[in-house]
Amino acid sequence: MGSLLRQDLLPGRRLPTRRPSVSPETATVYELRSLSASAHLVLRLSWAQTRPYSADAPAGVADVSDHLIEPRALAEILGSTEVCDIRWRINDPGYGRRSYEAGHIPGAIRVDLDDDLSAPPGPGRHPLPTPARFAATLGRLGLMPTSNVVVYDDVSGRVAARMWWMLRSIGHDSVRVLNGGFRAWEEAGLPVSIEDSAPQPAVYPTPDRFEGVVGIDDLDDRTVVDVREAERYQGLAEPVDPIPGHIPGAINLPSGLSLKDGVFKSIDELDAIYGQLDSPVMSCGSGVVACHSALAMAVAGRPIPDVYIGSYSEWSRSGRPVAAGDQP
Incomplete structure (x- = not known):
């Protein structure tokens, strides 16, 4: 190498x-x-x-x-x-x-x-x-x-x-x-390789299930946190999914709030963002960036929250109501 x-x-x-x-x-x-x-x-x-x-x-x-x-x-x-x-x-x-x-x-x-x-x-x-x-x-x-x-x-x-x-x-x-x-x-000036790594295959036991997963029918009475950018939440822009807007009742805390200069903020700063959330469900466009906000909560010392994996890409295709504007 x-x-x-x-x-x-x-x-x-x-x-x-x-x-x-x-x-x-x-x-x-x-x-x-x-x-x-x-x-x-x-x-x-x-x-x-x-x-x-x-x-x-x-x-x-x-x-x-x-x-x-x-x-x-x-x-x-x-x-x-x-x-x-x-x-x-x-x-x-x-x-x-x-x-x-x-x-x-x-x-x-x-x-x-x-x-x-x-x-x-x-x-x-x-x-x-x-x-x-x-x-x-x-x-x-x-x-x-x-x-x-x-x-x-x-x-x-x-x-x-x-x-x-x-x-x-x-x-x-x-x-x-x-x-x-x-x-x-x-x-940091650390080494970079162009070698294609070939892992040695292993056997990973099949888990029973994924924990912390919330489905589209499980969102009632839950605090849904939409971590997309404000313009997508408000319905001002939607480059990917069919209908602009957000899940009715969802609050907006964009994932970028947890970062400063590309790295995670301090515990105190993260706790100021997420500390008041009680058992939230993280949502984004397709269940990817929501995991980043779940990570931010964990770094802040909070329990790892549930994630709505389907997120807005599922909701916006389901025929359910869609909200727009800067309010839940």
Whole structure:
């Protein structure tokens, strides 16, 4: 692999930063705008359990070891961690492959949102695969219940969080999102590889179900949080789904509120955004970015919320009422 890195790894030598050949700013992406070193047995904990604070962490700083990992911390454990590259663009199915081939974190396995983390569209654009199919995918990727997993993308976790949420949902708690994604990795001067990683197939037991999933008929009397951009929520723009607007009664907290300069805000800042929500259901366009806001709540020390996987892509095709404007 060493010959394929952009620069030989020498002690104390900083690698130059290079942007991917396809810049995320060049595409119109409405859907996305706005561990230890040794493996350990993954115990199936309760779905809502989090460990948000560290005894030695400064006040107001997240102990993100359960949910996020910083680039240099990941670099120290690459040899004992399964890294998944989930870069993706709506309406550009080849983007993930091109980005991966242009350069990725050494040893990272490419994961496709559409093929690996979703069933074929209907209802909604990104329904969940069956538990059996997801288990087969995890095995093909070389993952086992004891695997330490880190996932990343190039949009501050908005896509990678889908795999984080799905693994958490089946009880695989040893999974984290790279804070700041591939940009942060490159900006830290860390090595980038063009080697195509071929995982060793494994057997992943089929889980009983995905926990924390809410269907279209389960939204009554629930606080639905629409994490899409304000203009889509208000019905001023809708580039993907058939009817502009939002689910009646849903409140709008765009996913970008949780970020500052491409990384997650502090616990105090996140708690100010999400702390008043009582057992919310996260919704977005197709059940992807909603997982990012679920991650933000977990980083803030809140229970991982339920996700309406069908989200607005299902609702807007169901014939049910649609609201518009800036009010629920």
